[in-house]
Amino acid sequence: MTLFHETGWAKINLALHVRARRADGYHEIETLFAFVDGGDAIAAAVSDADHLTIDGPFGEGLSAGADNLVVRVLALLRDRYGAARVPPLAVRLTKTLPVAAGIGGGSADAAAMARLVRVHFLPDVGEAALARLVGTLGADIAACVASATCLGVGTGAQLSPVPELALGGTPVLLVNPRAPVATGPVFAAWDGTDRGPLFTGADLRAQLFAARNDLQRPAIAQCPAIADILTELGGLGPWLARMSGSGATCFALFDAPAERDAAAATLAVRHPGWWQMAGVLR
Incomplete structure (x- = not known):
């Protein structure tokens, strides 16, 4: 077979x-x-x-x-x-x-x-x-x-x-609090305010820093652990940390695999119940 x-x-x-x-x-x-x-x-x-x-x-x-x-x-x-x-x-x-x-x-x-x-x-x-x-x-x-x-x-x-976003090989860490978040209610809770289009500057990091996830606030209202994850990730040295999609998974991008792995090890000790996946962007 x-x-x-x-x-x-x-x-x-x-x-x-x-x-x-x-x-x-x-x-x-x-x-x-x-x-x-x-x-x-x-x-x-x-x-x-x-x-x-x-x-x-x-x-x-x-x-x-x-x-x-x-x-x-x-x-x-x-x-x-x-x-x-x-x-x-x-x-x-x-x-x-x-x-x-x-x-x-x-x-x-x-x-x-x-x-x-x-x-x-x-x-x-x-x-x-x-x-x-x-x-x-x-x-x-x-x-x-x-x-x-x-x-x-x-x-x-x-x-x-978007060939200008040459991110292949970037070390990434995904973290989830093991709490499901339904997409429909998060979109329904969006406040209806158009905060503008994606930034289109030439500098990659500036482009991503100027961007956002408009679902992050309504998702946190449903799952407060998302805010805890973002706070923890932000203190572990990534150049970008943000929630993905409608949550609850958050990601952090690092300059080097060793930085990602150190962050993962720290989180595993501080929050052993959180799910993690370490990898690189395709």
Whole structure:
């Protein structure tokens, strides 16, 4: 039996500016996506029927039924390209990323499933076409297909490259208080104030410092531990520390791996209950 493998790379929002609340209930945003070199694992093999098994430290209680985005991606691709090209798959999803955490989660897993199918069964399908198709299942999925630094506008699904943000290899530390934060209520609690577009200066660090996450304040109101994490991270020497997405995960960017690792070790002693993942940006 041949096993195919993919990774649902953790997503972070280097910045997330909410510009307007739309009539359809969604929001106009501007966000800088980046991705970490670690995440959930997918293994799949051709089978008699689609079947999803979920394990891993954050797998308990997750639905493996037709509502799971991994299963929905398979169904969507089969509907679009035909059962002869997209065979039934037995899939194992190993959840190493916390759920409802602002770092991709189900969107990253859906994108990983789509990449796996494309590589092994639909090699003639372009990445952009794949992203457009599976992106209809969720706003972040399109960005997660390429899992590369990019600018997202609209609902976050209109993507463009940002080559000036040459961040590949930057040491990063993700920290989560092991408290889920639902995206919908955080967006609903946004105060409706447009605080302006993403800064477009030439200096990378100035650009990121001038940016913000407009969901940080409403997320902290729901999960005060986010403020504690940001305070702790800010005192450990990163050049940027911010909340990702709608929370509760926060990230810190460092100049050197040793600085990141020292910060991780310090946090492990001070807050052994917090989840951490150390890596570099892809």
